[in-house]
Amino acid sequence: MTVKLFIRHVLGVNADHDGLYRKTAAYYxxxxxxxxxxxxxxxxxxxxxxLSPHEIRNRMMDPQSGFQRKMIDYLESVHQGEFIGRTMTEVQNDILYASSDPDYKDPTQTLPEAPPYPCNHQSDQKCKNCKKGDIWWGSFKNVTNDLLYRSNIHSCGDHCMVKGECKARFPRPYVEETTVDEKDEYITLRKLERRLNTFTPALTYLLRSNSDVTSLLSGTALKSVVAYVTDYITKTPLKTYTIFQTIRDV
Structure with a gap:
């Protein structure tokens, strides 16, 4: 049921509105x-x-077009690799301070609050609803950062280390700003936190749990992920003794 609600209301499938990432053509x-x-x-x-990866590449390489800037703006809005306006240390301190309040609640144990209806005019501090909107956006950023710190930070251990290397490829390279390599036509998206899974802020706020959002910008990447996802259909189910062992451990 949760997955069905997510597909309908967040992705906008069979709904009267577009999804979080705009209009959904298909999903698997x-x-x-x-x-x-x-x-x-x-x-x-x-x-x-x-557009296809090939069409995107051709338009990205056109210096006379504003497509490159618009594409980067879109990708950075839905595919983020750093906290919202804060460093990890600052977020850690923010959570420590906030949790000292007796009324503080772990956001992974709460439901998201809906934003106030937007006004049909430019932001005006004399408008009570505009003020409510500003307060909500401030809360949105703080809560999302809190959720990311609790859920999206990868810590290496026995579960991921093989011969001294992390299977999940953490820590990831630090990238100060998004770049487009004119030679190999590759987009490298900004990533300021090396151990943070990439995410969509609104999705993190809604799901209240770990998520990993990746934009597939090449045919090779798309084929690899299709193979990765479809592999789960044919995965061998857990053995009965493994299930009982897990239940006992839990």
């Missing part, structure tokens, strides 16, 4: 059961009227 996903019986969703999303 499967739910994986992990060793400790927790479930999580792997999903591929195709956006309606989107």
């Amino acid at each position: 996903g499967t739910v994986e059961q992990q060793g400790r019986l927790t479930l999580h969703l792997h999903l591929l999303l195709w956006i309606a009227n989107s």
Whole structure:
């Protein structure tokens, strides 16, 4: 039921509104059961009227076009690799300070608050609803950063280390700003936190849990992820003795 609600209301499938990433053309996903019986969703999303990787590359390389800047702005708005306006240390201190308040609640244990209806005029501090909107956006950023710190930071350990290397490829390279390599035509998106999974702020705020959002900008990457996701359909289910062992451990 949760997945169905997500597909309808967040992705806008069979709904009277566009999805979080604009109009959805198609989707494909499967739910994986992990060793400790927790479930999580792997999903591929195709956006309606989107260009092919080849068409995007050609337009990105046109210096006379504003397409490159618009494309980067869109990607950075839905694919982020750093906290919102804060460093990890600052977020850690913010959480420590906020949690000292007796009324503080762990955001992973709460539901998201809907924003106030937007006004039909420019922001005006004399407008009570505009003030409510500003307060909500401030809360949105703080809560999202709190959620990211609790849920999206990768810590290496026995679960991911193989021969001294992390299977999840952490820590990731630090990238100060998004660049487009004119030689190999590759987009390298900004990433300021090396151990933070890339995410969409609104999605993190809604789901209140770990998420990993990636934009597939090449045919090779797309084929690899399609193979990765579809592989879960044919995964061998857990053995009975493993299930009982897991239940006992939990």
